[in-house]
Amino acid sequence: MNNTLILIPSRLSATRLPNKPLLKINNISIINHVYKIANSSTVGKSYVATGDKEIFEEVTKNGGRCILTQSDHKTGTDRIFEAFQKLENDNIKYVINLQGDEPMLDIQDVDNLLKKTIENKSKVSTLACEINNEEILSKKNIVKVTTNRKLEESKLSTAISFYREISKAKQNIYHHIGIYVYDVFYLKKFVQLKQTHNEKTQKLEQLRLIENKINIDVGLAKTKPIGVDTHEDYLELKKIMEYKN
Numbered sequence: 001m002n003n004t005l006i007l008i009p010s011r012l013s014a015t016r017l018p019n020k021p022l023l024k025i026n027n028i029s030i031i032n033h034v035y036k037i038a039n040s041s042t043v044g045k046s047y048v049a050t051g052d053k054e055i056f057e058e059v060t061k062n063g064g065r066c067i068l069t070q071s072d073h074k075t076g077t078d079r080i081f082e083a084f085q086k087l088e089n090d091n092i093k094y095v096i097n098l099q100g101d102e103p104m105l106d107i108q109d110v111d112n113l114l115k116k117t118i119e120n121k122s123k124v125s126t127l128a129c130e131i132n133n134e135e136i137l138s139k140k141n142i143v144k145v146t147t148n149r150k151l152e153e154s155k156l157s158t159a160i161s162f163y164r165e166i167s168k169a170k171q172n173i174y175h176h177i178g179i180y181v182y183d184v185f186y187l188k189k190f191v192q193l194k195q196t197h198n199e200k201t202q203k204l205e206q207l208r209l210i211e212n213k214i215n216i217d218v219g220l221a222k223t224k225p226i227g228v229d230t231h232e233d234y235l236e237l238k239k240i241m242e243y244k245n
Helices: 030-039 053-060 076-087 108-121 134-138 184-190 198-200 206-209 231-243
Strands: 004-010 047-051 066-068 094-097 124-129 145-146 157-163 175-184 216-220
Touching: 004 030, 004 076, 030 047, 030 053, 047 053, 047 076, 053 066, 053 094, 066 076, 076 094, 076 184, 094 108, 094 184, 108 124, 108 175, 108 216, 124 145, 157 206, 175 184, 198 206, 206 216
Parallel strands: 004 047, 004 094, 047 066, 124 216
Antiparallel strands: 094 175, 124 175, 145 157, 145 175, 157 216
């Protein structure tokens, strides 16, 4: 597809796990694992967007495409928007934002989400998967989403809200996967909106869209990726991926 772009925001200054993108699994950095997955998609070109020269050099020395942005962006969406602008490609209709800390992401889920987004004429869409363990509800590093209808493989549902922690299960609640497909018009609109109070206190930028009446449609992922937020996550994922290899 010539009208779709995949952008992966990445930074070194993560508070829970500094230098996370450069940590190695099977002698390949996490950011390069994610870039490799993104680059396997046929929907469009992939780029890492970063304000850190170390990440830029890590990606480019391994043959990847990377765009150097300002280092002081408040959110990952601000970073990918700067990268999008730097590419100066007026043909782009959709921008896919992939998280740089999910090296076991199934790109087929992303491709399917894009397809449904186009069919549904969604403004913004994202992914979620089933919750199989209620302990997840209280874990702040795992974001949850509630939807207006039960998620099905065949169609999207609209997000009601997003949460860091919940005391008990709600109807139609799912494990959110931080991947977004933006219609470019709404990506531009998103970054022009002021950050909301809830967004800043919860550290969930998607709440800015919800609170400004911009729908986020949610697709059901077939797989459950494992994100890397803590050193324990990294060791667990390293063990899984190196065992598989």
